[in-house]
Amino acid sequence: MHQLPSRRRFLELSGFSSLSLLLGGCALSLVEGVVGKTFEPLNQSVETLLFNPQKLIPEFPESEIEPEALIVNTYRFTPVIDPLTFRLIIDGEVDNPLSLSLAEIQQLPHHTMTIRHVCVEGWAAIVQWGGVRMRDLVSLAQPKSDVRYAYFESADGYYESWDLASAVHPQTLLANQKNGEALPIENGAPLRLASPIKLGYKQSKWVTRITLVNQLRRSQGYWEDQGYEWYAGL
């Protein structure tokens, strides 16, 4: 019999919670933001804990490439870039700011990888990307010791920010090739990010500027500023 009061209390509590679920319908969009803000730090620390910046993600044989599966998601428009006058700027908290032409970038070691590209929408595609490692570009720019983030600006106005550890992972490329051929314009030519460790929306196309910084700004990325999670690690 001594259990009765606690059971009644439990009944009341569960009644309240189901009532609030029903009434909450209109306030859910507010709640959704609160839920995101409450749990994102926890999920992000678990992701960071799982992530090993030195560990290579297993790659696929070329026979498994799915050329049709990679869907083009464009956010505003497809910019027109003249490859002859194109310059990639690397600046911010660095000792050696750079302004590189495509010819200069092509002199850096070339890497290819066949990886799974995973979109936030739930689909995935096995793609082969070729290009230069972000870590090579970052080390050329000689970042100061307190640099922790990289901002990427695109020719169409898209912007993203990454944690530095993910940006200099050996499989984070600034790609100029897709599936063994020159990168098509709709996939981000002349240069786009490609990586097996981040969701697709982190992988900016038409990258024109990389800024290395020691803290995140208020705007963290085009989609993040609208509510997407920032870390977005796979």
Next chain:
Amino acid sequence: MTDNDLGQRRLSEAQRQGRSPLIPQQSIAAKIFHWLNIISLLLMITSGLQIYNANPVFGGRNGIPFPPIFLLGGWLAGGRHWHFAAMWLFALNLLWYGVYILMTRRWRHRFVSGKDIKALQRTQNQKRRNYAWHRITYTAIIPILLLAIFTGMGMYKPAQFHSIVDCFGSWQALRIVHFATVPLVVIYAAIHSWLSLKVGGSRLVESMFW
């Protein structure tokens, strides 16, 4: 006072009052698990369907989306926030339930056993048969819930848990299996409720909640 003493006292009280002595009793731990499981599954399914709608498993962009009444989160990012928050409630609830049935040794008599299978093969006693079917259904839900977590981990962290994706063959196969746990859970809930009513009537059903 132990649970057993309490049961005896209630039983004799019931006999004095001329009521049926068989009042189903559930431990408070089982009730809390049951409640949290229902709430977390509702959150997981509705937010999961919100994510599903961004690119339906069957048919992609041209696939048939679920109507808003079944969705939670308002849009893709909101659905993901809910899904990745409720997964902690869902998975940790299942974990502590596992620890609980191990610690209290309930695993030895709670779930389906050879006796139930034999009963289904031999007895014509309909009550015993219903009871056996009921034990089979609520035992079967445990691997389905674990499968939802397992496939979910593969989709959430395919770079870190690539072997999970590999063991389903392809990304699409993994998505199908993860999604299939939704109709399985819904069908299970219907059969489970119906069999509970057949086995123990509304008193058994209520004993699981209050």
